[in-house]
Amino acid sequence: xxxxxxxxxxxxxxxxxxxxxxxxxxxxxxxxxxxxxxxxxxxxxxxxxxxxxxxxxxxxxxxxxxxxxxxxxxxxxxxxxxxxxxxxxxxxxxxxxxxxxxxxxxxxxxxxxxxxxxxxxxxxxxxxxxxxxxxxxxxxxxxxxxxxxxxxxxxxxxxxxxxxxxxxxxxxxxxxxxxxxxxxxxxxxxxxxxxxxxxxxxxxxxxxxxxxxxxxxxxxxxxxxxxxxxxxxxxxxxxx
Amino acid sequence: xxxxxxxxxxxxxxxxxxxxxxxxxxxxxxxxxxxxxxxxxxxxxxxxxxxxxxxxxxxxxxxxxxxxxxxxxxxxxxxxxxxxxxxxxxxxxxxxxxxxxxxxxxxxxxxxxxxxxxxxxxxxxxxxxxxxxxxxxxxxxxxxxxxxxxxxxxxxxxxxxxxxxxxxxxxxxxxxxxxxxxxxxxxxxxxxxxxxxxxxxxxxxxxxxxxxxxxxxxxxxxxxxxxxxxxxxxxxxxxxxxxxxxxxxxxxxxxxxxxxxxxxxxxxxxxxxxxxxxxxxxxxxxxxxxxxxxxxxxxxxxxxxxxxxxxxxxxxxxxxxxxxxxxxxxxxxxxxxxxxxxxxxxxxxxxxxxxxxxxxxxxxxxxxxxxxxxxxxxxxxxxxxxxxxxxxxxxxxxxxxxxxxxxxxxxx
Numbered sequence: 001x002x003x004x005x006x007x008x009x010x011x012x013x014x015x016x017x018x019x020x021x022x023x024x025x026x027x028x029x030x031x032x033x034x035x036x037x038x039x040x041x042x043x044x045x046x047x048x049x050x051x052x053x054x055x056x057x058x059x060x061x062x063x064x065x066x067x068x069x070x071x072x073x074x075x076x077x078x079x080x081x082x083x084x085x086x087x088x089x090x091x092x093x094x095x096x097x098x099x100x101x102x103x104x105x106x107x108x109x110x111x112x113x114x115x116x117x118x119x120x121x122x123x124x125x126x127x128x129x130x131x132x133x134x135x136x137x138x139x140x141x142x143x144x145x146x147x148x149x150x151x152x153x154x155x156x157x158x159x160x161x162x163x164x165x166x167x168x169x170x171x172x173x174x175x176x177x178x179x180x181x182x183x184x185x186x187x188x189x190x191x192x193x194x195x196x197x198x199x200x201x202x203x204x205x206x207x208x209x210x211x212x213x214x215x216x217x218x219x220x221x222x223x224x225x226x227x228x229x230x231x232x233x234x235x236x237x238x239x240x
Numbered sequence: 241x242x243x244x245x246x247x248x249x250x251x252x253x254x255x256x257x258x259x260x261x262x263x264x265x266x267x268x269x270x271x272x273x274x275x276x277x278x279x280x281x282x283x284x285x286x287x288x289x290x291x292x293x294x295x296x297x298x299x300x301x302x303x304x305x306x307x308x309x310x311x312x313x314x315x316x317x318x319x320x321x322x323x324x325x326x327x328x329x330x331x332x333x334x335x336x337x338x339x340x341x342x343x344x345x346x347x348x349x350x351x352x353x354x355x356x357x358x359x360x361x362x363x364x365x366x367x368x369x370x371x372x373x374x375x376x377x378x379x380x381x382x383x384x385x386x387x388x389x390x391x392x393x394x395x396x397x398x399x400x401x402x403x404x405x406x407x408x409x410x411x412x413x414x415x416x417x418x419x420x421x422x423x424x425x426x427x428x429x430x431x432x433x434x435x436x437x438x439x440x441x442x443x444x445x446x447x448x449x450x451x452x453x454x455x456x457x458x459x460x461x462x463x464x465x466x467x468x469x470x471x472x473x474x475x476x477x478x479x480x481x482x483x484x485x486x487x488x489x490x491x492x493x494x495x496x497x498x499x500x501x502x503x504x505x506x507x508x509x510x511x512x513x514x515x516x517x518x519x520x521x522x523x524x525x526x527x528x529x530x531x532x533x534x535x536x537x538x539x540x541x542x543x544x545x546x547x548x549x550x551x552x553x554x555x556x557x558x559x560x561x562x563x564x565x566x567x568x569x570x571x572x573x574x575x576x577x578x579x580x581x582x583x584x585x586x587x588x589x590x591x592x593x594x595x596x597x598x599x600x601x602x603x604x605x606x607x608x609x610x611x612x613x614x615x616x617x618x619x620x621x622x623x624x625x626x627x628x629x630x631x632x633x634x635x636x637x638x639x640x641x642x643x644x645x646x647x648x649x650x651x652x
Contacts (some may be wrong), residue, residue, distance in 0.1 A: 054563065054645045075567045081645070082565025093560045097259035110565040115248055154564070 002065055002161060002194055003028040003051065009059035010046055020046045021057070022217040028196065030161075033188040035197040035205040038214035045166070047214065048198045052085055052164045053077050065161050082110055086155025086163045090170035092147040094139040094154075101126060101135040104154045111158065125153035129183070145176035152183065162194040163187070169204050181207045253577045267546040268586030270539030271628075275590030275621060276597075278532030279613050283598040285528045287611030289521045294437070294609065300343075300376050301514040302480050305442055306470040306487065307506040308495075315498040324495045324504070325466040334472060337490055340483060342475045343375045346467040348457040349443040355409060355450055356422040362408040364401070365444030366423065368457025376471045377436070377446060382406075384417040384432030391431075392453040399423070400432040402447040423450055426460060442469060480511040540583070540628040547579060547636035551643075558640055559647035568641045575640045579633025580626060587625040591618050 003026070010021040020043045028034055038044040049055035050062060053069055062069045064084060072080065087093075094103045104122035113121075126135050129149040139147055148168060155163050165184065169177035185207055187193045197208060205211050211223040257264045308326045311318075326346075334344045348368035355364050371389030379386050379400070391398055399421070401409070410416045420427045428450070436446045458464065472487075474480050484507050492499040551558070558571055595618075598611045605611070 049646055052563075075569075078562065078565050078567040081563060087563050093556065093563075095557050095560060097256065102255075106561070107564040109248065109252065110561075110567075110570060115251075158565075 001027055001063070002030040002032075004063040005051075005060065006062075007060040008047075008050060008057050008062060010043075010050065010055075010057045020217050021050075023060070024214075024217075024219060026212065026219065026222075028162075028194065030194055031188070031192045032210060033185065033195045033197075033208045034210045034212060035199055035208035036212045036214060037199060037202070037205045039200060042214045043217040044198050044200075044214045048164060048166055048196075051162075051196065052087060053081050078110075082107055083158060084161040086158065086160040088148065088151050088155050088163060088165040088168045090167035092139070092144070092151045092171070094147055094150060096139055099136050099138055100131060100142070100150045103139070103150055104157055107154060107158045121157055122153070125157050126150070128156075129153050143176070144172045145179055148172065148176075148180050149183065152180075152187075156187070156193070162196055165195065165197045167199055168197060169199070169201065177204065249573075249577070250581075253574060253581055256574070257578060257582060263546075263550060264582060267543050267550075268582050268589075270542035271536070271583045271586040271625070272539075272590040272593070274532075274536035274539030275587045275625065276594045277535045278529075279591060279594035279617070279621060280597055281528040281532050282617060283594065283611045283613040284601065285521070285524055286613075287598075287601070287605070287609040289524075290609035291605070292517065292521075296514065296517075299378075299510065300473050301510060302474050302478070303376055303510045304472050304474075304480055304483065304487065305506075305508040305510075306472070306491070307468075307508070309503055309506050311497045311501055312503040313498040313501040315501070316496060318496065322497075324497065326470050326491075327465040327467060329465065330491065330494065331467070331470060333490065333494065334470070334487070338483070338486060340474055340478045341472050343372050343471070343473045345370050345373045345376055345471045346454055347373070347443060347469040347471065348454045348461065348463055348466075349468050350457065350461045351444075353424040353450075355405065357409040357419065360409045360411060362405055364405045364423070364450040365448050366457060366461075367443060367449045367451045368454030369451050370454055373451075373471070376473060377442065379432075379434040379446070380436035382433045382435040383415045384430070386432055386434070387451055387453055392455050395455045395459065396453060397426065397428050397456060398431045399428040399450050399452045400434050401430055401451075402445070402449045403433070403435045403437065404447040405450055406433045421450075423452075424460070428452060428456075442471060480509050484509065536624075536628065540632045543579060543583060543629075544632040544635055547575065547633065548639065551575065551636045551640045554640075555643055555647050558643040559645050562643065562645035571640050571643070572637045575637035576630060576633040579636070580629035583625050583629035583632060584622070587622065591621060 005024050005026040008021050008024040009019075012018045012020055024047060036044050036047060046055065050057050053064075053072065056071065064080070067080070069080065094100075095106070098106070101119065101122045104125055105118040108118040108121060123132070123135060126132055129152065131146060131149055131153070134142060134146060134150075139150070142150070152163075163184070168184070169180055172180060181204060184195055184197070188195050195208075197204060199205050206225065206228055209224075209226050211225050213220040213223065306326060308324050311320055311322045311324070314320050328346065331344050331346050334341060350366040353364065353366055355362050369387055370392050371387060374386050382403075384400070387398070387400055390396075401416070401421070406416065409421055410419075416430045416433060419430050421430060434446055434449075434451070454467070458467075474483060487507060488502075488505055489499050491505050492501070497504040561571065562568075595612065598613065602609075602611045
């Protein structure tokens with residue numbers, strides 16, 4: 001079991017306590033492609049933050065690759081993030097004054113890998129994304145789809161256990177959305193990368209093999225979607 | 241994980257500074273200007289001081305000059321307004337009675353003489369001096385030698401001529417020693433040329449003088465035992481102003497004037513003049529450092545301030561770095577190093593610019609004085625800058641450390 005969440009609770013206390021997660025139990029195997037769906041305010045982003053060791057939780061247990069992730073120091077958190085998790089963000093979050101290849105290199109910089117090997121690895125991943133020719137370009141010279149592919153290359157370069165994608169198509173048009181989702185699907189199918197996508201778009205969620213529906217801080221249902229036709233053609237969903 | 245400082249880190253810092261040029265230049269300008277101002281003022285002040293000090297060059301800074309004047313008070317039945325003269329006995333007397341004195345040098349002067357040599361003429365000031373006069377006003381002997389005690393004792397008809405006198409009597413240059421010049425009605429053999437150029441001098445500047453043994457001058461100008469001035473210096477550590485009452489009382493007893501008659505004996509204390517100039521420059525120096533350091537501090541505060549804003553602006557970037565594996569220490573050291581590199585390079589530019597400008601100033605003043613700052617001043621400034629850089633980076637770095645990786649996820 002790669003990811004094991006047991007009875008996770010999280011309360012934000014900004015003057016007035018806000019109980020966001022009310023006991024989440026979830027298991028994800030290595031090599032799965034899972035999407036987490038929910039309306040805004042359902043707690044899906046909080047869940048993603050906890051999965052990504054970006055935030056801590058109040059109650060329960062979270063095991064990632066056999067390690068208990070709880071009350072970590074900043075340094076341990078950073079180390080686990082660096083080695084086990086690759087992030088893909090809605091707004092790409094590339095560093096504007098770095099070229100594509102430098103952005104992809106950055107996680108290895110924080111691992112202390114030397115510049116030459118960093119560059120080689122980054123170029124290999126850019127090639128895989130079909131962006132060899134764009135390696136020297138700055139993010140503002142690229143299209144949204146290209147930026148997101150650079151971000152995916154950056155997420156992959158440390159060979160993480162999981163890729164966490166937060167609304168990866170949120171800032172893309174439908175055509176590029178399909179391309180990016182195809183790319184993630186291919187990574188999952190061909191390279192066996194575990195992928196968790198958080199989204200509120202049914203079309204995006206439908207790419208995954210398993211859909212976790214979250215509502216009001218609880219898991220409403222876990223849908224087996226290996227046939228990939230549940231949400232898009234299903235009922236009570238919102239199409240893009 | 242990495243926790244060392246190496247070329248890669250430096251590159252990372254360089255990229256972050258170099259690729260945000262406008263931000264970097266705006267931030268660094270305060271430091272650049274502050275350091276430039278500080279060093280320019282320091283160098284300028286030192287040069288100015290040197291230019292002023294050149295006027296006193298070679299002059300013993302602890303000299304008292306005694307001059308006899310008419311009395312201004314009646315004393316022992318004698319009317320006021322009586323004139324009196326210092327004489328050679330006073331010289332011996334002062335030497336005997338005041339062991340605190342180092343040099344006691346009499347001077348006999350005369351003006352209005354013309355000096356000739358091979359058709360060249362000039363109007364020098366005549367100074368009859370003793371062999372110890374060099375300890376009051378140091379000669380800068382270009383050719384030959386200075387007047388010696390033996391010259392005085394044996395009343396040799398010799399002279400040492402000043403720079404201007406030399407230039408006018410010997411326009412063709414060369415060593416004039418052994419040549420005879422005519423001064424008034426007598427011929428004197430030139431034994432030396434004094435090139436000292438100080439402007440503070442007794443009875444005319446050294447450049448305009450023909451100096452001869454005072455025994456010769458006394459005979460030539462019929463002074464008998466009288467002398468015009470007596471210059472004295474104190475031994476090391478003696479405060480000259482404390483000697484003044486003793487000098488007055490000894491002279492008043494000998495020459496029968498009222499000891500309270502301050503006008504009868506003129507006492508010129510160069511120590512006072514020098515201390516006024518010294519104090520002036522101490523004050524100027526203090527101001528220079530105050531203004532310079534103030535400007536520099538303002539620059540550092542500016543760097544800190546702009547970096548503070550920058551950190552806020554870079555929240556997402558820092559969040560991204562944290563999300564993909566930077567530990568807080570990485571962020572802390574990055575911001576501090578950015579600040580240090582920024583202050584150091586902006587400061588170095590300031591150092592270079594001030595050195596350049598000071599060079600121009602030196603050239604414009606025709607190298608009369610050294611305006612240039614010393615190597616060690618520059619090193620000190622650089623060290624000061626590094627410390628300032630760390631301090632300036634501290635507050636922004638601490639704020640940057642508080643940026644959580646979640647902040648990267650927030651959409652702007």
